[in-house]
Amino acid sequence: MSDKPLILTDPNTDRSVELPVIRGSEGEPTIDIKAVPSKLGYFTYDPGYAATASCTSSITFIDGNRGILRYRGFPIEQLAEKSTFPEVAYLLLHGELPSRSQYDEFLDDITYHTMVPEKLNTFISGFHYDAHPMAMMAGVVGSLAAFYHDRLDMSDPAQRMLAAKRMIAKMPTIAAACYRHHMGWPTAYPPNALNYTERFLHMMFSVPAEVYEVNPVAARAFDLLFILHADHEQNASTSTVRLVGSTGANPYACVAAGISALWGPAHGGANEAVLNMLEAIGDVSQVPTYIDRAKDKDDPFRLMGFGHRVYKNYDPRASIIRTAAHEVLAELGARDPLMDLAMELERIALEDDYFVDKRLYPNVDFYSGIIYKAMGIPKSMFTVMFAIARTVGWVSQWLEQADHPTRIGRPRQVYSGPAERDYIDIGQR
Ligand code: CMC
Numbered sequence: 001m002s003d004k005p006l007i008l009t010d011p012n013t014d015r016s017v018e019l020p021v022i023r024g025s026e027g028e029p030t031i032d033i034k035a036v037p038s039k040l041g042y043f044t045y046d047p048g049y050a051a052t053a054s055c056t057s058s059i060t061f062i063d064g065n066r067g068i069l070r071y072r073g074f075p076i077e078q079l080a081e082k083s084t085f086p087e088v089a090y091l092l093l094h095g096e097l098p099s100r101s102q103y104d105e106f107l108d109d110i111t112y113h114t115m116v117p118e119k120l121n122t123f124i125s126g127f128h129y130d131a132h133p134m135a136m137m138a139g140v141v142g143s144l145a146a147f148y149h150d151r152l153d154m155s156d157p158a159q160r161m162l163a164a165k166r167m168i169a170k171m172p173t174i175a176a177a178c179y180r181h182h183m184g185w186p187t188a189y190p191p192n193a194l195n196y197t198e199r200f201l202h203m204m205f206s207v208p209a210e211v212y213e214v215n216p217v218a219a220r221a222f223d224l225l226f227i228l229h230a231d232h233e234q235n236a237s238t239s240t241v242r243l244v245g246s247t248g249a250n251p252y253a254c255v256a257a258g259i260s261a262l263w264g265p266a267h268g269g270a271n272e273a274v275l276n277m278l279e280a281i282g283d284v285s286q287v288p289t290y291i292d293r294a295k296d297k298d299d300p301f302r303l304m305g306f307g308h309r310v311y312k313n314y315d316p317r318a319s320i321i322r323t324a325a326h327e328v329l330a331e332l333g334a335r336d337p338l339m340d341l342a343m344e345l346e347r348i349a350l351e352d353d354y355f356v357d358k359r360l361y362p363n364v365d366f367y368s369g370i371i372y373k374a375m376g377i378p379k380s381m382f383t384v385m386f387a388i389a390r391t392v393g394w395v396s397q398w399l400e401q402a403d404h405p406t407r408i409g410r411p412r413q414v415y416s417g418p419a420e421r422d423y424i425d426i427g428q429r
Pocket residue numbers: 048235265266267268269270294295301302303304305306307308309310358360363364365
C-alpha cells in the first residue's frame with residue numbers, strides 16, 4: 001500500500017499542496033517537495049542539506065541510527081572480510097558482484113590504464129617540493145580533462161565507463177607521483193604484474209637503487225582501508241561530483257572538484273587532523289584537557305575523528321578499522337603510543353555526557369591515520385589515500401547520474417542583503 005500524501009496548507013492564504021511520500025527500498029519515508037514553490041510560492045530552507053535528499057541512488061545504503069553501511073545491499077562487514085578493493089569497485093560500478101571472467105576482465109582494464117601521459121610528469125614537476133599533495137591531486141586530476149576531453153563522447157555509455165576505469169586505474173599512479181615529487185625521487189612507472197594495492201605501495205616506496213619487496217600485511221591493510229572508504233552515498237565530495245556533473249562537465253573535472261571538497265578537515269581531511277590532534281595532546285594525562293576544550297562552545301577545537309552527520313551510533317567502518325589497527329601494529333611489530341592515546345580519548349569521550357547526549361562516536365577517520373602512519377605514509381598523504389579509494393564512489397555516482405540525467409543542480413537562497421537602492425556617484429559618497 002502506498003503512503004497517503006502529506007497536505008501542506010498555508011494559513012496565510014489557505015492554499016494547499018499535496019506532497020507525495022516517496023519510500024526508498026529500505027522503507028525510509030521522504031517528502032517530495034518539488035511542488036511547493038509553484039503551488040504555494042515558498043522555497044524550502046535547509047542549510048547544510050541535513051533534511052534533503054538530492055537524488056535517488058541505488059549504490060550505497062546507510063542507516064545512521066543503527067550503524068549500518070551497505071554497498072549495493074552487501075553489508076560492509078562482509079565485504080571487508082571477504083572481498084577485495086577491485087571487486088568492490090566492480091560492484092559499485094556495475095551493481096552486482098562479478099563472475100570470475102568479469103572480474104578478470106575488470107582487473108585487466110584497471111591494470112591496462114595505470115600509465116599516465118608522460119607530459120603529466122612535467123606538470124607535476126612545476127609544483128614546489130612542499131606543495132600539499134591534495135592541492136597537487138586536484139590540479140593533476142583536473143588536468144587529465146585536457147588530455148582526454150576531445151576524445152570523450154559523454155553520450156556514449158561505453159566511453160563513460162572507460163573514463164571511470166581510467167580514473168580508478170590512474171589515481172594510485174598520480175598519488176605516488178605527487179609523493180615522489182615531494183621526496184625528490186625519480187618517476188615510478190606502474191609495475192602491472194602486481195595487484196592494485198601492491199602496485200601502489202611499489203610506486204610509493206621503491207627507489208631505483210634498491211630492490212623493493214611489498215609487505216603483504218601492508219598491501220592487505222590498504223585493500224581493507226580502500227574497501228571501507230570506497231563510497232558513502234551523498235557526502236560533501238560526492239555531492240560536489242554530482243553537482244559539477246549535473247552541468248555536463250568533463251568527468252575528470254568533476255572528480256577534481258570532489259578531491260577539493262574531500263580535502264577539508266570536516267570531511268576527508270579529518271584523518272590528517274586526527275594525527276595532528278593526537279600529537280598535540282601528546283600524553284594520556286592531557287586527554288581530559290582536550291575533552292574539556294572540545295565541549296567548550298567558546299573554543300573552536302573539536303575532537304577530530306568524532307561525530308558524523310548521518311551516524312548517530314558507532315560508525316561501522318571505525319569498528320573495523322580499530323580492530324585492523326591493532327592487528328596491523330601487531331603484525332608489523334610496531335608499537336605506537338598514539339594508539340594508546342586514541343583509545344583513551346575514545347574511552348573518556350564515550351563516557352562523557354556531552355558526547356553521549358549529542359551521539360558523537362568515532363568515525364572512519366579516527367583510527368585510519370594510525371594504520372597509515374605504521375605503514376610509512378606521511379600525514380599530508382593520508383587524505384590522498386582516502387581520495388584513491390573514494391574515486392570509485394565518485395565515478396560510480398557520476399555514472400549513475402549520467403545514466404539517469406536530472407536537472408542541473410541549482411539550490412536557492414534566502415536573500416539577506418539590502419533592498420533596492422539607487423546608485424550614488426563616487427563624489428557624493
Ligand atoms: N567535537 C566536539 N563537538 C562536536 C563534534 C566534535 N567532533 N562534532 C559535533 N559536535 C557538536 C557540535 O558542536 C554541535 O553541538 P551543538 O548542537 O551544541 O551546537 C553538535 O555536536 C552537532 O554538530 P554539527 O556540527 O551540527 O554536526 P554536523 O552533522 O553538521 O557535522 C561533522 C558533522 C562530521 C562535520 C562534525 O561532527 C565534525 O566536525 N567532526 C569532526 C571532524 C571529522 O571527524 N570529520 C570526519 C567526518 S567522517 C568522514 C568524512 O565524512 O569524510
